[in-house]
Each structure stands twice: as structure tokens, then as C-alpha cells.
Amino acid sequence: MPPSDQPSGVIHDIGYRGYDGARLGRGYLVRSLFSHSLRGAYGLGRPARSKVMPALLFGAMALPALIMVVVMVITKAGILPMDYVDYIPVTFYLISIFLAAQSPQLVSRDLRFRVVPLYLSRPVSYADYVLAKYAAMAAALLILTATPMLIIYVGALLTELPFWAQTKGLLRGLAGALLFAAVLAGIGLAIASATPRRGFGVAAIISSILVSHAVVSSVQGIAIGTGHPTVAMYAALFTPFYLVNSLQLWLFNPRVSLLFGSMPMPQGWQGAAFAAVALAIVAGSASFLLLRYRRVSAS
């Protein structure tokens, strides 16, 4: 029947229709859960109030980079005010708040409202779930930390700083950002998944990062003051931001960081300890998450 024969605005119940189209495999499911979770980390697809916090933090992270670009353009100084690898250690408070506020968004919510059994009734396993959530949190952190670096890079090229040196600097910064993202996402998700209560998760994450940071800072201060630079160097193993910062400087940048010039950094084989601890945190939190969700799936 041509459409013109039918009165407009009438809904016809055409009955149940089956679905014969494509049913995509495991890769698609993990990607779907990854993108859903990454969007969730920035409050997309959620009510407006869920978007406020991540948007503010994203803006606050990008602001120093924008100011740096403006300063570079005006002063024509011909030098970066700050190296790419230093951006994350300098903004670590903001990153910590983002991690604490958003990790529970990815995992506590599904636990609290018992959505996990619905995922597990679909062709995904608990390991797929953990993989997608971990990757999504790491990607959310990477977006948060890499965007300012890209802003600085564009600014540096606009002020005609040497292209190859800048590109190399940016790549080092991004590789470092990847390390930070992997370690921090593991810590954030492992702590958040331990409780279905979002508030507890937020508090536990922020305090574990800030307390360990404060303790390590004071131990380092005492160690330097009493002439034990090696103790100060190894103390950095015990808090995530110092740990990964030492690791990235050891890996990518033999020179001493502009900002942490006073602090001894691992040299030669000493760096292996930092690599090992970072790896242990990633592997440990992934194993913890797998165990946690295996228990959820069996209950």
C-alpha cells in the first residue's frame, strides 16, 4: 500500500519481528564495553551532573598548556617553559582527583546496581569485562594527560621551535603518559572494585595516593637532608607518581628533569627496580580485578 493511502500519525502495530542481521564477535563486544566505559568516564550518556567533574578537570589540565602557548607566542623565547615529560608530575593533584572521582564511575556502579550479571549473561567473560574496563580507564587518563601535551606541541611548532626536537619530546611525553595511565588505572580500578559504594572508592583512592605521596616526600626530604641520596631515590618506589616519573626519566630522558633537579634519579640498573615495581602494580591490579570479578560471576 502506498504511504499516501494511510492517514499520517497512526502507529501500526506490526507485531514482533525477529532479527536476522549480523551478530558480531568478542572483539566487537569488548570494544563496545570499552567505548561505553570511556564515555562514562567523561560523563557522556549520563545526566549533566556526571559531566561537571570530568569537564572541569579536563579544562584545568589543559589550561596551563594554553597559558604556556600564549607565553611562548608573546615572548618568542624560543624555548619550552616546561618539558613534555614534566607535565604530568606538575599536574598530579588534578590527575589524582580525576582518578579518584572517575574510577568508581567505571566499576562501582555496575557492582552496586548489579549490572555485572547482565554482562556475564552475554557472550563476554569476566576477563573481557576486566580488560575493557582497564583499557577504558587507562584511555580516559591518556586523553586527560596527552591533550595538554598536544596543545604545547602545536604551540611550539607555531612559534617555530625545531620540529624534530619537539616531536621527539612529545613522543617521550606520550610514552610517559601511557606508563602513568597503565599504573594509575590499575590502582584506581582495583581500589574502586573492592567496594560497591562510590564514596568509599573515591575516598580510598585519593587518600592512598596523597598519603603515600606526602610520606614519600617527607622521607626524601629527610634522606637528602641527612645525606642519603640513594634512600631518597628508592623512596620514590612507594608512591605512584614518583615511581612512574622516575621510570619515565630513566627510560626516555637521561638528563635530570627541570623540575626534579634536586632529586636523585635512578641510574643504570637501578631503573630496573622501578620498571619491575610498575609492572608489578599493573599485573597485580589486573590479577586482583580478575579474581574479584570471578567471584562476582560465581555468586
Added chain:
Amino acid sequence: MTMVDPAVGSSTSQHDPPSIRTEALTKRFPRVTALDGLTVSIGAGVIGLVGANGAGKSTLIKILLGVLRPTSGRADVLGRDVTTSDRELRALVGYMPEHDCLPPDTSATEFVVHMARMSGLPAAAARERTADTLRHVGLYEERYRPIGGYSTGMRQRVKLAQSLVHDPRLIFLDEPTNGLDPAGRDDMLALIRRIGTDFGISVLVASHLLGELERICDHVVIIDAGRLLRSSEIAAYTRVTEDLVIEVIDGEHDDGAGALSSRLVRDGVTARRNGRLVEVRIEDEATYDQIRDAAAELGIGLVRLQQRRHHIQEVFTDATV
């Protein structure tokens, strides 16, 4: 009508392979045995899974989904082994859990689209199927509002929609009428019946309420303490007995029912008076003629002749005693 062998399953499935088959299925938890050597074979259609709370219904469903591993024994769903082909199997089934499972801060549309994608539907198909499915379960304008503001009835509909959105061949519904008021319960039961008949999707519906399942199921499996009590077609449970209930108008008699029953007994028919009704055992077609002749001779009006059905409750009490 004869009693159907439970192994044969419902009438629609006599040429199909059984949807669900378990063999000596056992699940032991540290402190409790949830399933204890359960062997059952069920065909297509709407299947009721009845048992008291703690009888092992939810455990059985989780094993059939391939989410929980049995301690021993085996189970096939749609011809696939639940321990070795669980991923493949879960693409073909849907699951509505007993508990709440909806995040309050997303809309029904957003949530069901996501769940459709998590069953492998491409984004465009997921959106289209979500719109269709939400309409079928009876959610309209409210589907764009956050789920947090929904009534229990609406939440149950969203839970049902997410189990249906990928057009599964079989869905597992765990206590779908939980928390609903009588009207909501009737709506949900009618919807489940429609899923089985109009949508052509087999349903395993778990409930501790026998009366509900009597109305909508083709086949009922009764379990108790993890063991099979009984499995057969609903018609076999509530099968039409050979008893006929007759309601009469007294006509020329002061006591029509009494006169009819004594007349039938004299003619050699097994009849019993029950208040204003007469209950008659039908031996063969001739019994109807005898009733007609007796009523005509006595000048009694026949108002109603009805075959008496057993209620499923009676069967359950028989089986447990």
C-alpha cells in the same frame, strides 16, 4: 488424554531437539547442595520452573547460562554444552535476573541499546531493536527518562526488554513477577505468554507461585531441594478428568440435583450430588445419552455441563506428600 512422558517434552517439540537437557546435574556450594543429580529434558515453548525459595531455581538458570560451572553432571541448552560452548550459547539466550540490575542514571533506551551491542548487534541494529523491544514490553515516552524514576512495573519491563533485545531463541526469566501488584502481575504474565506464542521465543520462567505458571506455561518442571519432583506438560497436570459437573434447574422437581443423581445411580452411572451440582464419571459416549434421557424423563433443565479440571496445586501437594 494420556500422561505425557516427561522426557518427550511438550507437544511442539516432538520433532525438535530439546531446548534444555540436564544429566545428573549437581552443584555444591561450600555449605549447601543447590542441585542434586537433576536430570530433566524440556522442549520448546513456555516452560515453568517451580520450586520454593532455595530450591535451586536460580542456580539452575546460572548453570544453563554457562555462568556457573556445575560440580558434576552435564547440561545442554539449544544443543550446546554449557561448559564448553558457553559463549556461543549466550549469544542465543537472554536472561532476566531476579534482582535489580539497572543503573538509575541512564535512560531505558540508552541502557537497552548498550545491552544489545553487548550481545553483538551493530550500533544501528541495536537502536532499531531497542525501539521495537521497548514498545513490545509497553514502554513508551518514559523510555528517554532516567531509570531511577521508574516504578517497579516499568523496571521489570526494562529488565525483560534487555533480555529480548537481541532476538534470542530462549530466555530465562527469574521470578519476573516479583514485587508487582496484581494488575502488573497479570500484564507481565500475559506478556510472557505472548513472547512464547507470538514472538516464537522459548521461555524458561522460574517462580515459586504455582498458580501463575498454570496460566501461561506449556510445560512445568518442579524442583525441590535441588531434585526433580516432576516434569510434564501443563495439560497433564491439570488434565481434563473424566468427571463431568452438571448444573440443573429444578423444573418439575423440588430437588432437581438430588433426583438426577439418584436416577443416574439407578441406571448404573457413577454419580454424586454436590450441593446444586451433580458430578458424574463419564465411562464412554453413552453416559452423555443417559444423562440427557434421565434429564428429559425427569423434566429437569440442564444449565451447564462442564469437564472438571485438576488444579496444579493439587498436583504439587500430591507430589510432595
